[in-house]
Amino acid sequence: MLPLDPQADIGRRAWIACPSCDDARGCAPCEERRTCSAHWRYLLSNTGSLLHLQCPGCTHVWVHESGFGATRSLWSRVTSGLQRR
């Protein structure tokens, strides 16, 4: 397992299925594409529409093409994790 990236910050989260552990399978909020309290990923950084993500469960790191502009609902879901209380 990789260590958590130093950029991993619980204040920046994204709700995107992990391609490695698929831990959200069968989870009702995830299948409805809502912001699940159990299944989320660290949003390490983003470059344009590319999101650099890390799964807190299996520590898998990957890049996700968010298609910014084409899928606004996804983007707004992703960036909702940016707002700090």
Ligand SMILES: [Zn+2]
């Ligand atoms: Zn994972």
Ligand SMILES: [Zn+2]
């Ligand atoms: Zn879930």
